[in-house]
Amino acid sequence: MVLLQLLVNGIIAGAIYALMASSFSLIYNIIKFMDLSPGALFVVSAFSAYAFNILFGLNFLVSLILALIIVSILAILINKIVYKPLRNKNASNFILFLASFGVFLFITALILLIFGAEVRTFGLPITRGYEISGAIITKTQILLIVISLVLFLLLQLFMKTTKLGKAMRAIADDKQIASTLGINVEKTIAITFVISSLLTGIAGILVALEQNPEHTMGLSVILKGLTASIIGGIGNVPAALVGGFLIGIIENIGIWFLPSGYKDAIAFVILILFLLFRPKGLFGVKTREEASG
Amino acid sequence: MALESYIIHLLILIGIYIILSISLNLAMGFTGLLNIGHVAFYGIGAYTSALLVLNFGVPFWIGLLSGGLVASFFGLLLAIPSVKLKGDYLAIATLGFAIIIENIFRNWISLTRGPLGLPGIPKPILFGITFSGFSYLILVGIFVLITYIFIKHITNAPFGRLLKAIREDELVVSSLGKNIIKYKIHALVISAVFAGIAGGLYAHYITYIDPSSFTILESILIISMVLVGGLASVEGSIIGAVILVLLPEPLRFLPLPSFAIGALRQMIYAGLLIYLLIKRPQGILGEIPVEKES
Amino acid sequence: MATKTTKGIIGIVAVAIIILAAVLIFKSRDTGEIKIGSIMPLSGDAAAYGLPLQKSAILAIEEINSQGGILGKQIKIIFEDGKCTGKEASSAAQKLINVDGVKVILGGLCSGETLGAAPIAESSKVILFSPGSGSPDITNAGDYVFRNFPSDASSGSKIAESAIEQGYVKVGVLSEVTDYAQAVSRVFKNKFKSLGGVISTDESFSSDASDFKTQITKIINAKPDAVYIVPQTPSKFGLVLKQLKELGYEGPLYTNEIAAGKDVLEQYKNEIDGAILAEPLFNPDDPISKEFLDKLTARYGELAGALPPVYLATTYDAVYILKEAIESCGEVKADCIKTHLYSIKNRKGTAGLLTLDPNGDPLFNYVLKVVKDGKVNEYKQ
Numbered sequence: 001m002v003l004l005q006l007l008v009n010g011i012i013a014g015a016i017y018a019l020m021a022s023s024f025s026l027i028y029n030i031i032k033f034m035d036l037s038p039g040a041l042f043v044v045s046a047f048s049a050y051a052f053n054i055l056f057g058l059n060f061l062v063s064l065i066l067a068l069i070i071v072s073i074l075a076i077l078i079n080k081i082v083y084k085p086l087r088n089k090n091a092s093n094f095i096l097f098l099a100s101f102g103v104f105l106f107i108t109a110l111i112l113l114i115f116g117a118e119v120r121t122f123g124l125p126i127t128r129g130y131e132i133s134g135a136i137i138t139k140t141q142i143l144l145i146v147i148s149l150v151l152f153l154l155l156q157l158f159m160k161t162t163k164l165g166k167a168m169r170a171i172a173d174d175k176q177i178a179s180t181l182g183i184n185v186e187k188t189i190a191i192t193f194v195i196s197s198l199l200t201g202i203a204g205i206l207v208a209l210e211q212n213p214e215h216t217m218g219l220s221v222i223l224k225g226l227t228a229s230i231i232g233g234i235g236n237v238p239a240a241l242v243g244g245f246l247i248g249i250i251e252n253i254g255i256w257f258l259p260s261g262y263k264d265a266i267a268f269v270i271l272i273l274f275l276l277f278r279p280k281g282l283f284g285v286k287t288r289e290e291a292s293g
Numbered sequence: 294m295a296l297e298s299y300i301i302h303l304l305i306l307i308g309i310y311i312i313l314s315i316s317l318n319l320a321m322g323f324t325g326l327l328n329i330g331h332v333a334f335y336g337i338g339a340y341t342s343a344l345l346v347l348n349f350g351v352p353f354w355i356g357l358l359s360g361g362l363v364a365s366f367f368g369l370l371l372a373i374p375s376v377k378l379k380g381d382y383l384a385i386a387t388l389g390f391a392i393i394i395e396n397i398f399r400n401w402i403s404l405t406r407g408p409l410g411l412p413g414i415p416k417p418i419l420f421g422i423t424f425s426g427f428s429y430l431i432l433v434g435i436f437v438l439i440t441y442i443f444i445k446h447i448t449n450a451p452f453g454r455l456l457k458a459i460r461e462d463e464l465v466v467s468s469l470g471k472n473i474i475k476y477k478i479h480a481l482v483i484s485a486v487f488a489g490i491a492g493g494l495y496a497h498y499i500t501y502i503d504p505s506s507f508t509i510l511e512s513i514l515i516i517s518m519v520l521v522g523g524l525a526s527v528e529g530s531i532i533g534a535v536i537l538v539l540l541p542e543p544l545r546f547l548p549l550p551s552f553a554i555g556a557l558r559q560m561i562y563a564g565l566l567i568y569l570l571i572k573r574p575q576g577i578l579g580e581i582p583v584e585k586e587s
Numbered sequence: 588m589a590t591k592t593t594k595g596i597i598g599i600v601a602v603a604i605i606i607l608a609a610v611l612i613f614k615s616r617d618t619g620e621i622k623i624g625s626i627m628p629l630s631g632d633a634a635a636y637g638l639p640l641q642k643s644a645i646l647a648i649e650e651i652n653s654q655g656g657i658l659g660k661q662i663k664i665i666f667e668d669g670k671c672t673g674k675e676a677s678s679a680a681q682k683l684i685n686v687d688g689v690k691v692i693l694g695g696l697c698s699g700e701t702l703g704a705a706p707i708a709e710s711s712k713v714i715l716f717s718p719g720s721g722s723p724d725i726t727n728a729g730d731y732v733f734r735n736f737p738s739d740a741s742s743g744s745k746i747a748e749s750a751i752e753q754g755y756v757k758v759g760v761l762s763e764v765t766d767y768a769q770a771v772s773r774v775f776k777n778k779f780k781s782l783g784g785v786i787s788t789d790e791s792f793s794s795d796a797s798d799f800k801t802q803i804t805k806i807i808n809a810k811p812d813a814v815y816i817v818p819q820t821p822s823k824f825g826l827v828l829k830q831l832k833e834l835g836y837e838g839p840l841y842t843n844e845i846a847a848g849k850d851v852l853e854q855y856k857n858e859i860d861g862a863i864l865a866e867p868l869f870n871p872d873d874p875i876s877k878e879f880l881d882k883l884t885a886r887y888g889e890l891a892g893a894l895p896p897v898y899l900a901t902t903y904d905a906v907y908i909l910k911e912a913i914e915s916c917g918e919v920k921a922d923c924i925k926t927h928l929y930s931i932k933n934r935k936g937t938a939g940l941l942t943l944d945p946n947g948d949p950l951f952n953y954v955l956k957v958v959k960d961g962k963v964n965e966y967k968q
Binding site for chain 2: 033035082085086089091092093094095097098099101102103104106109110112113155223226227230259261262264265268269271272275279
C-alpha cells in the first residue's frame with residue numbers, strides 16, 4: 001500500500017540523514033559550531049571510491065578503505081588549516097560557520113574540476129526490488145539502512161565504553177575541566193573529526209552506490225543532516241538517529257500532498273518550526289555553555 | 294567607447310551590491326542579527342517590482358518602492374525568530390528562510406514562471422527618458438547615496454548606539470526598560486527595504502530575472518562583502534562591495550585552461566574567503582573583532 | 588586604524604585594479620585576429636552540456652584556422668562562463684562586447700543565458716547565435732538574436748499526439764524543475780488535454796535532488812497508461828529510470844532527447860529500451876553528421892557521453908554558419924551578418940538542413956524516435 005511505500009522511501013532517505021546528523025552532532029558537541037564541511041567530505045568520499053573502483057579498477061572494499069583514508073586526512077587538514085587557527089583567535093560561531101561554507105565551496109569546486117560533469121555510475125545491476133506488503137525495496141537500499149543502523153550502534157558503543165569516547169564526552173561537557181583532567185584536547189578534537197568524517201564518508205559511498213556520485217550531492221544532504229541534528233537535539237548524537245528518520249519520513253509523506261518541487265523546503269520549514277518553538281530539539285539537553293549564550 | 298560601457302556595467306553592479314551590503318551590515322554588524330537570508334529580501338524586491346511592472350503596467354517608481362515594501366513585510370517576519378534565537382542558531386533559521394523563499398520562486402510557477410524566469414522587464418522610463426547605461430548608473434548612484442546617508446545618519450544617532458548595545462548585551466538593554474523587539478524589528482525592516490529596492494534596481498537593469506540569481510551563494514557573497522569591509526562600518530561595506538565585485542573580474546583574464554575556468558574561479562574565490570576569515574575576521578574597518586562570548 | 592593588514596589589502600586591491608585596467612586596454616587593441624565571443628555554462632550542473640559543446644566549437648575553430656581562417660585572419664574564440672544564469676550571461680555579454688570588442692557571440696546554451704544576454708546584444712547591435720536554447724521566449728528576444736536549435740514548443744506536442752494515437756488516455760508526468768523541462772512539459776500537458784487526454788499525476792523534481800521515489804510512487808499509484816519523463820540533467824534521468832524500474836514500473840515510457848545521450852543509452856540500456864522520445868530531427872548516420880561525430884571522437888575521445896549528439900552538431904554548424912556569414916560580408920559587420928543569417932535556406936550541415944525564419948528561429952522540427960538495443964531509431968507508429 002502506498003503509505004507503506006512512502007514510509008520505506010522515508011526510512012531509506014532517513015538513514016543517510018541520520019548518518020550525516022550524527023557526524024554533524026559529533027563535531028558540534030566538541031567544538032560548538034555548525035560545520036558544513038561534512039557535505040564536501042561526503043562528495044569526496046563518493047568520488048574517491050568511484051575513482052578507485054571504476055577508474056583504477058581496484059577491488060571495491062579496497063576502494064572503500066582508500067576513500068575513507070582520504071576523507072579522514074582531509075578532515076584533519078581542514079581542522080588544522082582552517083578551524084584551529086580560527087578557534088585560537090576566539091572567532092565567533094558565525095565566522096566558523098562561514099569558514100566551513102567556504103571549505104565546502106572550495107572542495108566541491110575541486111571535485112568538479114577533477115572529475116568533470118558527466119554521468120557516472122557504479123554500474124550495479126538494476127532490478128525490481130523486493131516486495132513486502134505492497135512496498136518495494138531493493139537490496140542496496142536494505143543494505144543502506146542496515147549499515148547505517150550498525151554504524152550508529154557502533155558509535156554509541158564507542159562513545160560509552162572507550163576511553164576516547166569518554167574523553168570526547170568530557171570535552172563536550174566542559175573543555176576547561178577536561179583539559180585540567182589531563183585530556184589532550186586538541187588531539188581528541190582531531191580524532192573526533194576523523195570519526196565524523198568516517199561516518200560521512202561511508203554515507204557518501206552508500207548514496208553513490210544507490211544514486212550515483214555527483215558533485216552537487218553535498219549541500220542538500222548536510223543541510224538536512226543539520227536539520228535532523230537540531231530536531232533530535234543538537235549535540236545529542238543518539239537523538240540524531242530519530243531526527244534523521246523523522247525528516248526522511250516527513251519529507252516523503254509531505255510531497256504526497258504538496259507539489260513535489262517543494263520537497264527540500266519541507267525539511268527547512270520543520271527546521272524553522274523547531275528553532276522557534278523547541279530549539280533544544282526533541283531530546284536535547286542544554287550544556288552549560290549553551291545556557292549562557 | 295566600449296571600455297566605458299563595461300566600466301559602467303561594473304559600477305552599476307557595485308552600486309547595487311553596496312546597497313545590499315550596507316543594509317545587511319545594519320542588521321548584522323550593528324544589531325548582531327546574523328542574517329543569511331538577506332538574499333531573500335533582494336529576490337522578493339526584484340520579483341515584486343518585475344511582476345507589478347510586467348503584469349500591471351505599473352510605473353517603475355511604484356514597482357521599485359513596492360518591492361521595498363513587500364520585502365519589509367518579510368523583514369518583519371524574520372524579526373520573530375530573531376527574538377528567540379542567537380548566533381549560529383539565528384543564522385541557520387535565516388538560511389532556512391532563504392532556502393524556502395528560493396524554493397517558492399522556483400516552484401510557484403503560476404506566479405513567478407519558476408525556472409522560466411521573467412524576461413523582458415522594461416527599463417525605467419521617466420520624463421520621457423529611458424534609463425540605460427550611464428543614466429542608469431546615475432539612478433543607482435542616487436539610491437546608493439540615499440542608502441548611505443540614511444543608514445549613516447541613523448547609526449550615528451542614539452538609535453545606532455542602542456542597536457550596538459543590543460548586539461553586545463541584550464539583558465542590560467532590556468533591564469534599562471528598552472523594548473528590544475521594537476529595535477530589532479526596525480533594524481530588520483530597514484535592512485529589508487533597502488535590499489528590496491536593490492532587487493528592483495537589479496531587475497530593471499538586467500531585464501531578466503530567474504530564481505538562480507537569488508541563491509544562498511549570493512547571500513554568502515553579500516555576507517563576505519560585509520565581513521571584508523568590517524562589521525558595523527558603513528564605509529567598510531562600500532569597500533567590501535567594491536572589492537568583491539571587482540575581484541573575480543581579473544580572474545577572467547588569467548590564462549586558465551578554458552574547461553576549468555568556472556570551477557577554478559569558485560575555488561579561488563572560496564579560498565580567498567577562508568584566508569580572509571582566518572587572517573582578519575574583523576575586516577578592513579571593522580570596529581570590533583568578532584569574538585565568541587566566552 | 589591603517590594596520591599593516593589593512594594597508595596590505597588596500598595595496599592588493601590597488602594592484603588588482605591597475606592590472607585590470609592594463610589588461611582591459613591591452614585586450615581591446617586590434618590584434619589582426621577575428622574575435623568571436625561565446626557564452627556557455629562552464630561550471631555548475633549545466634557544465635555537463637557546456638564543456639562538451641565548448642569542445643565542439645573549438646573543433647570547428649581549429650579546423651577553420653588550419654584552413655586559413657576567415658578572410659585570411661585567424662579566429663580567436665573567447666569563452667565566458669554563463670553558469671546557466673541570466674545574470675552571469677549578461678555580465679559575460681557586457682565583457683565580451685565592451686572589453687573584447689566582439690561583434691558576434693556564440694551562445695548562450697541555457698535559455699536563461701540567452702535571455703539574459705539578448706537585451707545587451709540587441710542594444711549593442713551584436714549578433715547572438717544560440718546553438719542550444721529552446722525557450723519559446725527567445726523567438727521574440729531580438730532582431731540580432733538567432734538560433735539553430737528549435738523552440739521547445741514542438742517537443743511536447745509531438746509526444747502528446749503520439750500518446751493519443753496509441754490510445755493512451757491517462758499519462759503521468761515527471762519533469763525536472765528547469766526552464767527547458769518546464770516549458771516542454773507545459774506544452775505537452777496543454778496539448779494532451781486538448782486532445783482529450785488526462786494527466787493522472789503531474790510531478791516534478793529539483794535538479795539537485797537524487798531521490799525521486801516518492802514522486803514515482805505517486806505516479807505508479809495512479810495507474811497511468813504511460814509515463815512521460817521530461818529531464819534536463821542526464822544523470823538525473825538515469826536515476827529516474829533506475830528508480831522507476833526498482834519500483835516496478837514496466838509500462839510505456841515517453842521522454843525527450845536527453846535519452847539519446849550515449850551515457851544514458853549505455854549505462855541504462857535495459858531501462859530505456861522501448862522508450863519513445865522526441866528529438867530535434869537529427870540523423871547520426873547521415874554521412875556529413877557521421878563524419879563530424881567521428882572527427883569529434885577522434886579528437887576528444889569519449890566526449891559525447893551525457894549529451895544528445897544533436898547539440899554537438901548544432902554548435903559545430905553554428906561556428907561554420909557564422910564563418911560563412913562573415914565571409915559573405917567581407918568583414919565582421921553585424922548588420923550585414925544579420926541579413927545573411929535571415930537569408931539562410933536549406934543549408935546542409937551536420938545537424939541536417941537549416942532554414943531560418945524571420946524571427947531567427949530554425950524551421951526544424953522535432954521527430955519521434957524509439958530506443959532499441961541502445962540505439963535511437965526512427966519511430967513509425
